[in-house]
Amino acid sequence: MNNNHYDVIYIGSGHAAWHGALILNQMKKRVAIIEKDKISGTCTNYGCNPKILLEGPFEAVESLQHYKDIVKNTPQIDWSKLMEYKQQTIRPLHKGLESIFESQGIDIIKGEGILKDNHTVNVGDTDYKAKYIVIATGQRSNELDIEGKELTHNSTDFLDLIEFPKRITFLGGGFVSIEFASIAAKMGSEVSVVVHSDKVLKPYHQPYVKKLIEKLEAEGVKFYFNIDVTKLENIENGLKLSDDKAFQLETDYVVDATGRIPNVENIGLDQIGIDYDKHGIKVNKYMQTNIPNIYASGDVVNKKIPKLTPTATFESNYIALNILGRDADMKKFPLKALKLIPIKYPAIPNVVYSLPRIAHVGMSVEEAERKPGYKVKTVKFGEQLEFQYKHEREAEMKVVLDSRNRLKGAVIYGSAADDLINILTIIINKKMSGREVNKMIFAFPSASSGVIQLIGMHMLGVDINL
Numbered sequence: 001m002n003n004n005h006y007d008v009i010y011i012g013s014g015h016a017a018w019h020g021a022l023i024l025n026q027m028k029k030r031v032a033i034i035e036k037d038k039i040s041g042t043c044t045n046y047g048c049n050p051k052i053l054l055e056g057p058f059e060a061v062e063s064l065q066h067y068k069d070i071v072k073n074t075p076q077i078d079w080s081k082l083m084e085y086k087q088q089t090i091r092p093l094h095k096g097l098e099s100i101f102e103s104q105g106i107d108i109i110k111g112e113g114i115l116k117d118n119h120t121v122n123v124g125d126t127d128y129k130a131k132y133i134v135i136a137t138g139q140r141s142n143e144l145d146i147e148g149k150e151l152t153h154n155s156t157d158f159l160d161l162i163e164f165p166k167r168i169t170f171l172g173g174g175f176v177s178i179e180f181a182s183i184a185a186k187m188g189s190e191v192s193v194v195v196h197s198d199k200v201l202k203p204y205h206q207p208y209v210k211k212l213i214e215k216l217e218a219e220g221v222k223f224y225f226n227i228d229v230t231k232l233e234n235i236e237n238g239l240k241l242s243d244d245k246a247f248q249l250e251t252d253y254v255v256d257a258t259g260r261i262p263n264v265e266n267i268g269l270d271q272i273g274i275d276y277d278k279h280g281i282k283v284n285k286y287m288q289t290n291i292p293n294i295y296a297s298g299d300v301v302n303k304k305i306p307k308l309t310p311t312a313t314f315e316s317n318y319i320a321l322n323i324l325g326r327d328a329d330m331k332k333f334p335l336k337a338l339k340l341i342p343i344k345y346p347a348i349p350n351v352v353y354s355l356p357r358i359a360h361v362g363m364s365v366e367e368a369e370r371k372p373g374y375k376v377k378t379v380k381f382g383e384q385l386e387f388q389y390k391h392e393r394e395a396e397m398k399v400v401l402d403s404r405n406r407l408k409g410a411v412i413y414g415s416a417a418d419d420l421i422n423i424l425t426i427i428i429n430k431k432m433s434g435r436e437v438n439k440m441i442f443a444f445p446s447a448s449s450g451v452i453q454l455i456g457m458h459m460l461g462v463d464i465n466l
């Protein structure tokens with residue numbers, strides 16, 4: 001076989017690509033991954049992984065603060081040591097993954113992939129051919145078009161900060177701003193969050209967002225709402241941010257966290273006629289673009305569901321199975337059937353990794369309140385399970401139950417929300433009844449055992465808000 005001919009070529013090497021690439025490789029397909037930057041994409045190198053690693057010590061400090069009458073003296077975090085640890089841990093990851101892929105027989109092609117026709121991707125001066133192509137080029141940070149925009153930084157810069165600034169400002173009220181502001185507040189910086197609307201974390205349950213804002217404000221974070229910044233300039237002692245009206249803010253470091261935009265430019269979409277818009281590449285229910293042998297996966301897709309690592313992974317796996325189904329011969333009928341199954345997303349948990357976290361899954365409280373027959377129950381588990389839940393009295397959740405008391409959705413405020421939400425996601429996806437939930441035994445006295453018990457009681461119709 002010609003060396004440059006593949007069954008499947010991926011453009012991009014993030015979660016939207018490599019999970020499926022490994023499946024196809026295992027199933028004896030010849031696979032190549034084209035990557036212009038570090039192998040394994042945003043999450044591993046510039047997103048989830050470095051973020052959660054840097055956040056670890058701050059989370060530990062936050063837990064200790066729940067015992068402030070008992071544990072004296074808040075520990076100080078040495079940012080430069082923490083950054084050193086982050087670099088040592090994160091920097092080798094892409095090389096590690098690269099060698100795993102290569103040892104499995106997946107070809108890694110370094111460079112910028114550009115579609116030339118329905119079966120050809122060009123990298124540098126070489127053309128690579130494939131029966132199927134998966135576009136998985138992800139997103140990049142938005143850059144606000146303001147005067148002095150070159151003085152702003154993005155999330156990647158923040159995650160590489162060597163020295164923590166005394167004053168730091170985040171533009172935007174989304175995930176990145178709120179997660180990073182939680183860290184910055186604990187570094188003792190003067191932290192500002194400047195938002196162009198009157199809300200932060202719009203998709204989240206606003207009463208819990210309000211609780212989080214109040215908590216961050218108590219730690220010194222200043223929120224500025226309804227401000228459309230237009231200018232950032234150097235001044236004698238730092239930077240000055242302003243709008244066209246009276247807003248002025250002096251700071252030392254500005255993070256533009258006003259969202260991410262799909263990488264749809266310069267990859268040959270117009271040349272070969274693939275449909276896309278500013279929200280990403282358009283796909284059908286099989287994740288195919290309007291050219292059927294070319295798929296799109298992950299953040300680059302124009303989709304209503306959240307652009308997250310687990311959704312990118314889910315799509316990557318789905319596409320691999322769809323390709324296997326299309327290629328299967330009739331003797332392997334079960335595989336053939338795979339190509340006919342449209343993608344169907346289960347309930348998708350979302351977490352803001354703030355301190356504390358906010359998480360949600362399934363039907364929102366707001367939708368449930370409008371829907372006849374649905375109930376919303378508030379479970380004040382921080383108060384009810386004080387000793388199990390490590391003194392975090394303000395931790396709370398709201399669960400959405402349908403007319404048969406099945407769990408349909410939940411929103412959680414509290415430090416363990418990121419793990420608890422996964423358990424609730426299983427209950428929702430498995431459509432478990434209250435009886436089924438109550439038939440299981442969990443380790444005690446863990447936080448999750450208490451929470452599941454409380455929810456299990458609600459699902460049996462027993463209201464046990466003590």
Ligand SMILES: Cc1cc2nc3c(=O)[nH]c(=O)nc-3n(C[C@H](O)[C@H](O)[C@H](O)COP(=O)(O)OP(=O)(O)OC[C@H]3O[C@@H](n4cnc5c(N)ncnc54)[C@H](O)[C@@H]3O)c2cc1C
Pocket residue numbers: 011012013014015016017034035036037038039040041042043044046047048051111112113114136137138139155156176263266267297298299300307308309310312353
């Ligand atoms: C700061 C931050 C924190 C985040 N935290 C979380 C979190 O906690 N949980 C979560 O679920 N999600 C989080 N995300 C989102 C998550 O990182 C993305 O949803 C995920 O990485 C999407 O995967 P992907 O493969 O679609 O895209 P990416 O991981 O962005 O991969 C795309 C790859 O394609 C490459 N590429 C682009 N164009 C070309 C080309 N022409 N040729 C070759 N290669 C190309 C890029 O270099 C990149 O490596 C975070 C994101 C950021 C920025």
Ligand SMILES: NC(=O)c1ccc[n+]([C@@H]2O[C@H](COP(=O)([O-])OP(=O)(O)OC[C@H]3O[C@@H](n4cnc5c(N)ncnc54)[C@H](O)[C@@H]3O)[C@@H](O)[C@H]2O)c1
Pocket residue numbers: 144171172173174175176177179195196197200201257258259260306307308351352353
């Ligand atoms: N925990 C997680 O899962 C996690 C964490 C970080 C990032 N992410 C992913 O990365 C994406 C990017 O995060 P983000 O926080 O940058 O984006 P975001 O979409 O969450 O928030 C963007 C913020 O910027 C504001 N904004 C948008 N346009 C603006 C403009 N022109 N002027 C001023 N403000 C403007 C929005 O109102 C919003 O408050 C997320 O949507 C998510 O997909 C996920």
